[in-house]
Amino acid sequence: MxxxxxxxxxxxxxxxxxxxxxxxxxxxxxxxxxxxxxxxxxxxxxxxxxxxxxxxxxxxxxxxxxxxxxxxxxxxxxxxxxDDEEENKDKATEQEKDDERVNRISREELYEEIKKVVDFSWVYLVLIALSCVVAANGLIRDNAAMVIGAMVIAPILGPNVGLALATTLGDKALLKRSLKSILYGFSLGISLSFLMGLIINIDPDVSQINSRTVVSYADIALGLAAGVAGCLSFTRGISAAVIGVMVAVALLPPMVTTGLLLGSGMYDLAYGAGLLTLTYIICINLAGIITFLLQGIKPHSFVEQREGEELSRYAIFIWVSLLILLSVIIYFEFL
Known part of the structure; x- marks a missing residue:
């Protein structure tokens, strides 16, 4: 223990x-x-x-x-x-203690862990750039190993989990930092991939690219599962590197695919890849907020709790509305 x-x-x-x-x-x-x-x-x-x-x-x-x-x-x-020492204690006392356990690391420790992977820095941008270069090579060459390697490098998970935690706690400062990292990170990733698409010949029939130009309801399930897995891993104190592999698998490849196809002028296919990227972002954030709420993560003071609950409701409403809209688009355009 x-x-x-x-x-x-x-x-x-x-x-x-x-x-x-x-x-x-x-x-x-x-x-x-x-x-x-x-x-x-x-x-x-x-x-x-x-x-x-x-x-x-x-x-x-x-x-x-x-x-x-x-x-x-x-x-x-x-x-x-x-554990044997605990079993020898009075059962009534143990039951009371079990009722008070949160089955996760403390809110304060969780906040500090996530804050470390949210803060915007030049290292964050460099890792985004490197992961995009590796992912683009893997996609173009139809090399799954390269794509997986890029997933390990990509620091995409932190800001998205930070955004979910910020809306759960009503922490506006963390919310701004998370949005800033997401905006700059994805802007750099799309821009760099776009430039590579301009100068490199892209074959849209390559399986690593083609498979990420369509969206289905299975992708919604994957995004939700990735969001829950990532947030649970954070709250249980599992290594951030492991979490990065689990969740970056949903975000990095379609993002880079979108940029490559845009740069190559294949706008119809880029639309599908971009929609897939947006689907994963929405699902990960929605699943993250719900996971944090179900684990009892909330602000300490009463005033902060009210602000956090209000912000969480707004965030859930927005993410659910966007997910419904995406579901309708998927139904009419991809099914």
């Missing part, structure tokens, strides 16, 4: 050190004192209970600013925290 270390630097004059959190929620605790006399409280807890603990600490320190809480991952501890 994954553990986290919560390091607490309490505000000055705070003496209620023994009643910070419920002892049943933690594996172990100890207090350190620095040379300057600063008190550091250490709590070792299951990852699934850290959100509850952080919420309790934030409530206790409400109105104070001179404190700091740091959450650190734990690779291993000795003696180990075994």
């Amino acid at each position: 994954a553990l986290r270390l919560v390091k607490i630097l309490p505000p000055e004059g705070f003496n209620d050190l023994n009643e910070l959190v419920n002892e049943d929620d933690i594996v172990d605790s100890w207090i350190d004192k620095s040379e300057g006399g600063k008190t550091v409280i250490n709590l070792l807890a299951d990852v699934e209970l850290t959100e509850k603990i952080l919420g309790e600490l934030e409530t206790k320190f409400s109105g104070k600013e001179d404190y700091r809480i740091v959450l650190l991952p734990i690779s291993a501890t000795l003696p180990s925290h075994s």
Whole structure:
């Protein structure tokens, strides 16, 4: 079972050190004192209970600013925290604790993980450019291995999951950063692919290209599944590289295909590839918002919760409306 270390630097004059959190929620605790006399409280807890603990600490320190809480991952501890020890505890206490588990990493940890892959930078643009070059070569040469390699490089997942989380939490700052990364990333990808389409002879009958010029209801199912898988992987703390492979498979190839076909003047086929790309974007974001909501991810304060719920409703309405519109287009043009 994954553990986290919560390091607490309490505000000055705070003496209620023994009643910070419920002892049943933690594996172990100890207090350190620095040379300057600063008190550091250490709590070792299951990852699934850290959100509850952080919420309790934030409530206790409400109105104070001179404190700091740091959450650190734990690779291993000795003696180990075994499941047998938990089974020997009182069943009633265990049931209460199970009811309080969120079955995911904490909201705060999730936010920091996603924020790292959302922030716009030159590295992000370089990775987008490199992945497009590799994907274009794979598509033109009908080489699936190259396409898969491009999927591994592409940092497309982060901004889309960030957009879903931002609308769930009502976080406008994260929303703006996510939209900026998506806009610049896709603009660069389409533009670079367009230029390659201008100078390279494109054969639309190549299977890697041709298969991405039509849209079906199966693609909607794929997009929804990819969105759920990506968000669940983030909330469970799985490596971002693994998530990138799962979700980039839905976004990168059709995006590059769209640019290549536009550059080659094959506008009818480019329309189909562009529609496929848009379908995946809509499905991933819709599935992401619903997944986050079902996992109980919400803002901490009441005011923020109201804003988050309102923004989530608007986002779901918009994504569902677009998905219905796409379904109608698919029915009349591709079936």
